[in-house]
Amino acid sequence: MSVFNLNQQNSNLDHKIVAGLERISNVFRILLWDKSKRHQLSPIQIQLLIFINYHSQKLSTVSYLAQEFNLSKPTISDTIKTLEQKGYIKKVPVQDDARSYTIEITDLGKNVIFETENYTDPLSAIVSKSNAADKEILWKTISDMILQLNRMEIITVQRTCYNCKFFSNEKNVPFCGLLGQELKNEDIRIDCGEFCQD
Template structure:
């Protein structure tokens, strides 16, 4: 079955959802490309800057970034080399293992991050006009879709409630045993700093 075959695509809503999601994936790629070109960087270089700015040191390694962005370690290393040459990122030794290092943006890197991180604004502006009820429905479905894709191994890295050891579910109710609070659909996190992989 090909959702690119228009007869098949228009047969039912499910096929149109898949085709729509595929089109949306291009939107983010295009927006990121446009921003990257403006600053003479590649999309992966901007993604590395953004990730290392907002995640903890132990995640800001070449291996973790390669998994996060589904690329090879040499691809990340090459991107990091350019960011270092441009003085946008710096390497810091890991105090627990002198052979390892983690990455953090420099002051100039942070300035570039401020200028580039709004590449998602065209989508954010549209979503801000959606009712809270509709936002919750959209979020619940996106969250479930990502969790299922993770179980299939398509989404490799997940730091969301769905996969976290601290989450207890009872039908449609959720509870975070770390934060000691119930989680409503709108509270479920996509990327939680306290996430711990469930076994």
């Protein structure tokens, strides 16, 4: 059975859904490439700039970025070196550890982020037109799929409620102990700044 075999795909809703997700994943690639060409940056250079800009410095290490983007440490190091040469980031040495550094985005880097991070706009425009009930169902489906892909170790890093030490589900009521509130479907996060596993 193959989702790409048209006879099998078109007679099976599961196959059509997976083929559709594959098509959507290509859209992100196309949109990102378009920005890459305009700004003479590779897609991963843009993705690293955006990630570093919106996450804490402790997540902006070579090791963590390698896990996050499923790339080797040398690839991430090379990408960071190129971004530094282009003047988009600067390495800030960590006190008392000559070999470690954190990464800061420069003003030039912030300009590039501003001009590239909107590559997702066409998708945002479509989602924004859906009604609230459809969005909630879509979000539940997507967040559940991401969780299962994480459990299958295909998506390696997940800062999601389901993996967080503040999350509980007593009597089937999802709850965040940090925020002190029940988590409805739309409240579940897939990338939370307060996520903690320690």
